[in-house]
Amino acid sequence: MSDDLSPFEIKDRLIELARSKHESMMLNAGRGNPDFIATLPRYAFLKLYEFSLSEAERSFSHLHGGFGGRPDHSGVVNRFDQFVRANPEEQGVHFLQAAASYANSHLGIQAEVFLSELVEATLGCSYPSPPRMLPCAEAIVREFIIQEINKGNRSQSDFELFATEGGTAAMTYLFRSLFSNGLLNKGDTIALATPIFSPYLEIPELPEYQFNVVEIESSPDNDWQLTEEALHKLENPAIKLLCVVNPANPTSVCMNHLTLSALADLVEHKRPDLMILTDDVYGTFTEAFRSLFTVCPRNTVCVYSFSKYYGATGWRLGTICLNGDNVFDQKLKALPEEEKEVINRRYSSLTKEPEALGFIDRLVADSRDVALNHTAGLSTPQQVQMTLFALSSLLDKADTYKQSARQLIHDRFEMLYRSMGIKAPELAGNAEYYTVLDLYEIAFEVHGSPFEDWVRKLDDKPRLLYRLAEETGVVLLPGKGFEIEHPSARVSLANLTMYQYKLIGQSVKRFLDEFYQQYLDEDSA
Known part of the structure; x- marks a missing residue:
């Protein structure tokens, strides 16, 4: 072999x-692939589906043969309250009631808006709108990221999310858009914090990329933290992107305070141009976790997948998080004019001002080869289950x-x-x-x-x-x-x-x- x-x-x-x-x-x-799953948000999904179907049946109740229509959202709160009273002992029903209350009291989302989005999304009867992520879903998953990935740090809460088909899709979309927008070019130098999940080693070798890879090693002799010698390599201005899995796969050890501080200091004083991709899928399994997305928010794009923590690999649920003020958009603006013109043509079918299109919106468009941007986005039932997973952690104050x-x-x-x-x-x-x-x-x-x-x-x-x-x-x-x-x-x-x-x-x-x-x-x- x-x-x-x-x-x-x-x-x-x-x-x-x-x-x-x-x-x-x-x-x-x-x-x-974990052998455990989160059951309560799944029960909630089932009860929500039951309620959503009853809402759909109201639209064409005069017809037969299992015929329904898009729900009429007027009065949805009263009907939901009746549904709760009719099913007081059903698992998941109280969860949905608490979720609506949380969305209103913590995020200012009115119950009618929240329930209307969930009902229509659960039925999957409309294209995702906006394609990047449903509004209520984004607000709730953002709150989850602040709690679990930013550890409650609200000084870095101005970020947008793109719901993706798991963390692997997020990786694929990111490399494609970085390449399509001239932020990475064939043969460029990127750095990988090793050991690392093997696809990060294999993607750079693809014929269309052929990146030159510099390994930024962590050592078992240093408790699997990056060494000073390894960090020194990042001072090389030829390195355009640093890829990190934190906690690492396969060591499962997260970057400690000293490592994070050293990286933040390097970015601030020596490499303010460095792009960072951090994959934080295992962050929810450790008390000591802190993300590069928190300490280097302007330079870092964060990928989080719900697959491992909630036992949901088959659901394919992931997110890309990007700060409002970010180095990716800055680099797009700094591209040579002739290169901008070529890239602008790529997105000209979307807007009359393609140059104003932010990197995260380019990610969405590139995920469907731009021409099919109108059909982009994670399926709405998937977004609902992702939202319910996020809510299960937000509501679980005792962890x-x-x-x-x-x-x-x-x-x-x-x-x-x-x-x-x-x-x-x-x-x-x-x-x-x-x-x-x-x-x-x-x-x-x-x-x-x-x-x-x-x-x-x-x-x-x-x-x-x-x-x-x-x-x-x-x-x-x-x-x-x-x-x-x-x-x-x-x-x-x-x-x-x-x-x-x-x-x-x-x-x-x-x-x-x-x-x-x-x-x-x-x-x-």
């Missing part, structure tokens, strides 16, 4: 290998769901390491959604320094994951695919049971014990 495959291609090969020998006990910890999700993952994290016979690492700001098993470190912890030295000299270290899958049925992803240099494996703590993580830990321990016996045999020979 080639070691040049992406980690997800290797994962598929490992699954085939594990299944061929261990079909009944294959343990796949190689994918981060009951958050604590349950974190405790579940933490218990699995502890079980994995305990079953290997070693202590779980203690790192500030560790979301624990994934963990990186360092082969050298585990060898040292389990059998001491001489054994670690022997493992370091093995010729087949890159093949160990294949042997582990074949001999034990355990599937892990290689750290190398995320730009981790030392032999390692990423374990997802989100998708298996406590007992299964116990089996994985025991399998890894047994696997190393067999190597240790080989080491003893060679040493005594």
Whole structure:
């Protein structure tokens, strides 16, 4: 098997290998799809759908055959109150009532406006309008971002959102628009804060981009924080964009205060022109999280996906957040006139003043190749579910769901390491959604320094994951695919049971014990 495959291609090969020998006990910890979901906002969606259908049926009640129409919003508040009284014990109904109250008291959204948008959007009977995001949905998700990503910092609340088909669509749209608008050009230099989610490593290599990549490394010896030497690389004016996953995938460790402060200082005093893309999908899993979107708001575009925290990978719910005053718009204005003319023609079908079109609106247009801009936007039922997810956190003042999700993952994290016979690492700001098993470190912890030295000299270290899958049925992803240099494996703590993580830990321990016996045999020979 080639070691040049992406980690997800290797994962598929490992699954085939594990299944061929261990079909009944294959343990796949190689994918981060969570096995838990948020149920209350889903119950709310079902009850909202029921109410919305009753609203649609009023329009053509004289017809038969399941025929309905666009709802008439006049009187919707009274009818909703009647619906609540008729279903007082139904899960999700009280949630919807509380949601309408919250929208009015905290965001100044009148109940009629709020319910009218939700009802029509739930039915999916109209194109998203505006295409970027529905107004009430945007206001509520913005409040969620302020609470969970900005940690309540309202000094940076002047930002717009673009609802996307998950975080992966957000990544795709951003690179496409940066390229289409001359903010990045073929062969330009970008920086990646490594280790990093593997698509960020693969996108720059696409033929249409062919970016020159500079790695800004975090080190396990520095608690997975960026080193001073790595940060110094960002002073190079040739670097146009920095891509960050925070907390990182696969280490799950978020940037600490010192790292964030160093980056903010660098941007303010040395690189005010630097564009930053921060992917904060795992931020809700750690108490210590703080986003670059908060400390460098003018330079940073933020991507957040609802997929992991709410168990909603199949819903494809993501957002792009961009500050009102931002370096992206500034760079558009500073482009050479001849380049502006070419780009203006690209958007001339949308407006008579294409040069005045902001970067976030160009993102929306580019997502549908401009010509189909009128059909752009995330489907309205998806936007409703995203809004209900956001509201579930805004209404959960005791953080009951958050604590349950974190405790579940933490218990699995502890079980994995305990079953290997070693202590779980203690790192500030560790979301624990994934963990990186360092082969050298585990060898040292389990059998001491001489054994670690022997493992370091093995010729087949890159093949160990294949042997582990074949001999034990355990599937892990290689750290190398995320730009981790030392032999390692990423374990997802989100998708298996406590007992299964116990089996994985025991399998890894047994696997190393067999190597240790080989080491003893060679040493005594």
